[in-house]
Amino acid sequence: MQRIFLAVFIAILVAIPLIPGTPEFWVNQMNTIGIASLVVLGLVILTGVAGMTSFGQAAFVGMGAYATAYLSTSLGYSPWIGLLAGLAIAFVIAYILGQITLRLSGHFLPLGTIALCLIFYYLFGNMDFLGRHDGLPGIVPIEIFGFSLLKARAIYFLIWGVVLLSIFLSLNLLNSRTGRAIRALKNGAAMAESFGVNTHHYKMIAFVYAALLASVAGWLYAHEQRAVSPSTFGLNYGIEYLFMAVIGGSVSIWGAILGAGLVVFLRDQIQAYTPYLIDAKVNVEMVVFGILMVLILHHAKDGLWPILMRGVNKIFGEKQTQNTDLGLDEKAAELPKRERPQKGDTVLRVNKIRKEFGGLVAVNDISFEVKAGQIMGLIGPNGAGKSTSFNLITGVLPLTSGTVEFMGQKISGLSAREISRLGIGRTFQHVQLLPNMTVLENVALGAHLRANSGVVSSLLHLERESEARLLKEAKIQCERVGLGDYLYEKAGNLALGKQRIVEIARALALDPTLLLLDEAAAGLRYKEKQDLAAVLSALRDEGMSILLVEHDMDFVMKLTNHLVVMDFGTYLAEGSPAEIQQNPAVIEAYLGGMDDVLDMASTEVKV
Numbered sequence: 001m002q003r004i005f006l007a008v009f010i011a012i013l014v015a016i017p018l019i020p021g022t023p024e025f026w027v028n029q030m031n032t033i034g035i036a037s038l039v040v041l042g043l044v045i046l047t048g049v050a051g052m053t054s055f056g057q058a059a060f061v062g063m064g065a066y067a068t069a070y071l072s073t074s075l076g077y078s079p080w081i082g083l084l085a086g087l088a089i090a091f092v093i094a095y096i097l098g099q100i101t102l103r104l105s106g107h108f109l110p111l112g113t114i115a116l117c118l119i120f121y122y123l124f125g126n127m128d129f130l131g132r133h134d135g136l137p138g139i140v141p142i143e144i145f146g147f148s149l150l151k152a153r154a155i156y157f158l159i160w161g162v163v164l165l166s167i168f169l170s171l172n173l174l175n176s177r178t179g180r181a182i183r184a185l186k187n188g189a190a191m192a193e194s195f196g197v198n199t200h201h202y203k204m205i206a207f208v209y210a211a212l213l214a215s216v217a218g219w220l221y222a223h224e225q226r227a228v229s230p231s232t233f234g235l236n237y238g239i240e241y242l243f244m245a246v247i248g249g250s251v252s253i254w255g256a257i258l259g260a261g262l263v264v265f266l267r268d269q270i271q272a273y274t275p276y277l278i279d280a281k282v283n284v285e286m287v288v289f290g291i292l293m294v295l296i297l298h299h300a301k302d303g304l305w306p307i308l309m310r311g312v313n314k315i316f317g318e319k320q321t322q323n324t325d326l327g328l329d330e331k332a333a334e335l336p337k338r339e340r341p342q343k344g345d346t347v348l349r350v351n352k353i354r355k356e357f358g359g360l361v362a363v364n365d366i367s368f369e370v371k372a373g374q375i376m377g378l379i380g381p382n383g384a385g386k387s388t389s390f391n392l393i394t395g396v397l398p399l400t401s402g403t404v405e406f407m408g409q410k411i412s413g414l415s416a417r418e419i420s421r422l423g424i425g426r427t428f429q430h431v432q433l434l435p436n437m438t439v440l441e442n443v444a445l446g447a448h449l450r451a452n453s454g455v456v457s458s459l460l461h462l463e464r465e466s467e468a469r470l471l472k473e474a475k476i477q478c479e480r481v482g483l484g485d486y487l488y489e490k491a492g493n494l495a496l497g498k499q500r501i502v503e504i505a506r507a508l509a510l511d512p513t514l515l516l517l518d519e520a521a522a523g524l525r526y527k528e529k530q531d532l533a534a535v536l537s538a539l540r541d542e543g544m545s546i547l548l549v550e551h552d553m554d555f556v557m558k559l560t561n562h563l564v565v566m567d568f569g570t571y572l573a574e575g576s577p578a579e580i581q582q583n584p585a586v587i588e589a590y591l592g593g594m595d596d597v598l599d600m601a602s603t604e605v606k607v
């Protein structure tokens with residue numbers, strides 16, 4: 001059905017300027033919508049997908065427009081040179097601004113982009129060679145193979161061709177290893193770092209990509225309008241582009257066109273009818289858009305596109321289909337695997353690790369070791385410091401003191417990203433999946449470090465082979481933990497217990513030597529726990545080392561080889577499950593009064 005809609009959409013696009021009766025005004029409006037769509041498409045990726053707000057896209061539009069206007073009109077270069085110059089300028093400025101602001105969290109990027117818009121507005125308006133506030137008129141038309149795109153109906157095809165091409169490239173980008181990393185930025189940046197994703201790098205990619213699209217829009221604008229002046233690149237336009245993204249639907253590529261279309265249409269209608277209604281010289285359209293934006297944020301925060309799609313699906317009786325067209329290929333080669341240590345080798349050595357949060361000592365000089373082919377349990381009552389210990393080992397939190405060694409190498413002081421690269425995979429106490437991504441894609445994110453396809457190959461979909469290998473690996477890990485029937489289900493639709501299993505599959509996709517599982521059995525039913533225990537036992541038999549934090553004593557006692565018990569951040573005891581069950585200090589501090597739990601847990605797994 002989607003393909004039919006796309007074909008109809010393209011057919012309508014092609015027909016509009018070809019029908020002789022189509023008013024010139026409509027064609028011009030469509031050109032304006034197409035140009036704005038390009039800017040908004042960048043914003044959808046930057047803001048809707050990657051979660052970074054920019055008010056400054058109008059400045060990048062201005063860079064593209066002024067670069068080509070000056071080069072082609074004042075200096076006589078081809079508009080195609082102008083396009084390249086605009087792209088180069090936007091790239092450099094976006095790169096510099098990104099390097100300064102993207103490492104800082106919170107409001108620095110929005111503020112930086114506001115400043116950018118103001119700076120360029122005044123630069124454009126005060127430079128003699130750019131015509132100051134009058135701008136540059138008489139811009140030459142673009143020529144393609146000697147054919148001049150002077151008329152609105154001619155440049156129309158270039159504009160919409162570029163829009164469709166950009167949509168194609170953007171969809172390729174989002175459905176790739178690079179895209180999965182970008183999609184993790186908004187709500188899973190810390191998780192993604194734990195799987196080796198360099199989040200700063202991917203923020204830069206999203207920011208620069210959006211700037212380049214805006215610059216192309218500026219180039220088209222300059223040659224369509226055949227004049228540029230600073231007023232169209234001011235902050236109010238930067239805000240208007242954001243309105244378009246929010247109104248259309250900032251989480252959907254197609255929402256960009258809907259948003260641009262609606263705002264351009266409404267702006268025109270409001271400007272046409274306002275003089276008949278009120279005697280005002282204010283920008284009534286901005287007031288209307290502002291109100292519309294507040295209403296949409298309140299009632300439909302994903303914008304109008306998803307609502308439109310639900311309506312269309314209802315009319316045509318279409319079910320919300322899962323995206324099964326991810327490029328999974330059963331015949332793809334398997335990814336290479338890490339060498340495993342010998343059974344019994346020390347994999348992890350934790351030496352007097354300590355974490356203080358102000359006056360609270362959450363982890364108090366704890367030491368233990370994990371051996372290859374062993375499941376080691378870290379247990380203790382609520383607040384004992386287990387999760388904090390996990391975060392210290394995996395580099396999510398810095399140590400106050402102590403050291404951690406992994407495979408004989410000191411890893412304390414390394415970042416979560418560097419530690420994951422060495423072969424430590426983890427799950428999280430509070431599930432950290434990307435709910436709108438399929439199970440397969442979530443798990444493929446875990447294998448991020450096992451491929452190296454870059455942004456250009458992703459855009460052009462030249463990374464098919466590497467992508468197919470990643471997805472096949474994700475499928476193998478899903479099937480390994482019993483998720484074979486859920487590959488194309490959105491992770492957010494699964495029950496919590498299943499989501500925890502997806503986290504394990506994602507950690508396995510990293511091909512870890514050591515697996516850290518934080519309350520993996522929480523929320524699972526009895527049968528699911530048995531299945532999970534079987535999976536973890538099988539992993540151990542394959543030589544995997546597992547460090548497990550778990551509250552279910554039955555599960556822990558039956559599965560683990562060795563236990564370390566913590567209480568109030570402090571080491572309490574360690575030993576085999578049988579020894580721990582007999583340890584009076586443990587019974588008193590942790591298991592006291594839970595005789596039935598001890599009875600249940602009495603069947604220890606022999607290894």
Ligand SMILES: Nc1ncnc2c1ncn2[C@@H]1O[C@H](COP(=O)(O)OP(=O)(O)OP(=O)(O)O)[C@@H](O)[C@H]1O
Pocket residue numbers: 357360362380381382383384385386387388389429
């Ligand atoms: N970021 C933080 N800032 C301040 N205190 C913290 C922080 N993280 C954890 N703590 C405190 O450190 C102590 C240990 O917490 P932690 O989450 O590691 O315990 P836990 O053993 O994992 O508990 P649970 O089994 O309930 O998850 C608790 O008192 C907790 O409130």
